[in-house]
Amino acid sequence: MTAxxxxxxxxxxxxxxxxYDVLELILDRGLVIDAFVRVSLVGIEILKIDVRxxxxxxxxxxxxxxxxxxxxxxxxxxxxxxxTDLVGExxxxxxxxxxxxxxxxxVEAFTESLxxxxxxxxxxxxxxxxxxxxxxxxxxxxxxxxx
Amino acid sequence: xxxYLYAITGADxxxxxxxxxxxxxxxxxxxxxxxxxxxAVVSDAPDGLRAKRRDVAAHQSVQERLLAxxxxxxxxxxxxxxxxxxxxxxxxxxxxxxxxxxxxVDGCREYHLKVARDEDDMLREVVRESAEVRRLNDRxxxxxxxxxxxxxxxxLISQEVQARQDRARTxxxxxxxxxxxxxxxxxxxxxxxxxxxxxxxxxxxxxxSEAVHAEAERRSDTYTFGLHGPLPPYSFV
Numbered sequence: 001m002t003a004x005x006x007x008x009x010x011x012x013x014x015x016x017x018x019x020y021d022v023l024e025l026i027l028d029r030g031l032v033i034d035a036f037v038r039v040s041l042v043g044i045e046i047l048k049i050d051v052r053x054x055x056x057x058x059x060x061x062x063x064x065x066x067x068x069x070x071x072x073x074x075x076x077x078x079x080x081x082x083x084t085d086l087v088g089e090x091x092x093x094x095x096x097x098x099x100x101x102x103x104x105x106x107v108e109a110f111t112e113s114l115x116x117x118x119x120x121x122x123x124x125x126x127x128x129x130x131x132x133x134x135x136x137x138x139x140x141x142x143x144x145x146x147x
Numbered sequence: 148x149x150x151y152l153y154a155i156t157g158a159d160x161x162x163x164x165x166x167x168x169x170x171x172x173x174x175x176x177x178x179x180x181x182x183x184x185x186x187a188v189v190s191d192a193p194d195g196l197r198a199k200r201r202d203v204a205a206h207q208s209v210q211e212r213l214l215a216x217x218x219x220x221x222x223x224x225x226x227x228x229x230x231x232x233x234x235x236x237x238x239x240x241x242x243x244x245x246x247x248x249x250x251x252v253d254g255c256r257e258y259h260l261k262v263a264r265d266e267d268d269m270l271r272e273v274v275r276e277s278a279e280v281r282r283l284n285d286r287x288x289x290x291x292x293x294x295x296x297x298x299x300x301x302x303l304i305s306q307e308v309q310a311r312q313d314r315a316r317t318x319x320x321x322x323x324x325x326x327x328x329x330x331x332x333x334x335x336x337x338x339x340x341x342x343x344x345x346x347x348x349x350x351x352x353x354x355x356s357e358a359v360h361a362e363a364e365r366r367s368d369t370y371t372f373g374l375h376g377p378l379p380p381y382s383f384v
Contacts, residue, residue: 019204021375022259024333025344026203029381030223031155031248033237039196039225061301064270068280068304069288071270 150228151175151192153209154379155220155238157249158184160213167212170202177209180231182238185245188213189234192227210379218253220245221379248384255328255346256377258355262319262341264312268369273307280304312340319362326355331382339373344382352377 019026032038151170156162158181168174171193180187188209196202206224213219228234238245274280283300287293312335320343324330327345335342347355356374363372 019200019207021261021373022207022378022381023203025257025259025378025381026207026224027198028223029331029344029384030221030226031384032223032226033152033228033241035233035237036152036226036228038223039192039198039227056305058298058301061298061305063301064304064308065283065287065297065301067266068270068274068284068300069291071267071274 148230149192150180150189150231150234151196152222152226152228152234153177153188153190153206154213154222155245155249156186156188156213157218157246158182158186160186160217160219162186162188162213163216164188164209164212167208168205169209170196170205172201174205180234180238182235182242184242185238187234187238188219189231196225196227198224207379214256214379218249219379220248220252220384221381223381251328252346252380252383255348255380255383256352257380257382258327258345258347258352258359258374258376259333259378259382260319260323260341260343260345260359261336261339261373261375262315263339263371263373264315265369265371268367269308269311270304272311273304277303277307280307316341316343322362323355323358326351326358329383333382346380346383347376349377 153169162179164177164179167177169177169190171190175190175193177188177190180189203224210219210221228237274284280300280303283296283303287297287300290296316335319341320330320332323345327347329346331344331346333342333344345355359372359374363370
């Protein structure tokens with residue numbers, strides 16, 4: 001019952017609707033030749049944060065402590081299924097909002113339910129329209145397909 | 148004129164590049180630079196090139212086109228050499244390395260998995276399972292001015308969170324590893340405790356995707372799984 005977001009950046013000719021999702025790979029991975037230079041990535045490097053430093057700081061400790069103080073300790077156990085659905089949605093749309101902020105216009109949302117039977121259809125060349133799963137409406141998959 | 152590099156392929160790659168253009172505005176014309184065994188897909192490097200969305204997308208489109216017809220080593224975005232002759236020198240100098248890597252990634256795609264977990268859910272678990280966290284939490288709730296206790300609480304939570312994330316990360320990666328040829332761990336981000344790339348053979352792609360969904364299914368809905376792929380093997384070259 002976990003929210004799944006699946007995408008395929010290799011959407012030929014589509015202008016990579018989810019370029020942001022793989023931006024760190026394109027900008028930060030890939031082969032380099034030592035003697036060659038790289039163009040400036042000014043304005044994009046803000047994506048990179050040293051997480052270890054952030055996590056082990058007093059600011060983080062205080063934030064955790066306050067979050068814990070505020071926590072409704074019961075709601076996690078008693079949450080009705082409707083509420084858990086909302087949690088999943090909030091998480092997913094929150095991630096998309098962030099994406100858009102970081103690389104303007106790079107992200108388009110393609111939602112589609114997970115269809116087990118279509119897992120093997122790697123040869124499909126079309127994006128599929130949004131669709132609801134018949135088996136479980138709380139499992140949601142944003143996906144692009146192509147090969 | 149400086150030369151922008153997109154990818155390196157074997158000399159036998161069909162290199163069908165019609166309809167694909169390079170970085171810059173107007174988009175640069177793609178061309179190839181060849182040695183006996185290898186081929187580099189390049190273009191002129193536009194002046195003042197930056198990582199604009201259009202340019203990153205162009206770079207990515209070239210990879211996708213090349214990957215459709217055979218093995219290719221994707222360059223990192225923005226790599227510029229002095230001229231074509233220097234590209235030839237680089238191809239010759241690193242010939243054995245590039246040839247070997249092309250063999251390694253042949254028939255494979257990269258799949259990138261990100262997993263996040265709702266923070267409140269994680270905190271509730273920590274509170275449930277640690278008496279000391281409960282004690283400090285009660286204390287700081289009653290005494291909001293107790294700074295040292297707050298820091299101590301936060302530090303303890305931070306350790307507990309890290310430990311749980313490490314366990315979950317190992318757990319998930321271990322279960323998916325048998326379906327991958329190689330794995331490349333990316334530094335987790337603030338948002339995702341797991342960010343890992345898997346190099347997967349094409350024939351195993353469907354099984355891999357199934358396994359990720361099964362893994363997501365095992366976990367509660369406070370986890371968010373994001374799977375991206377098939378991608379050029381950026382993390383494995």
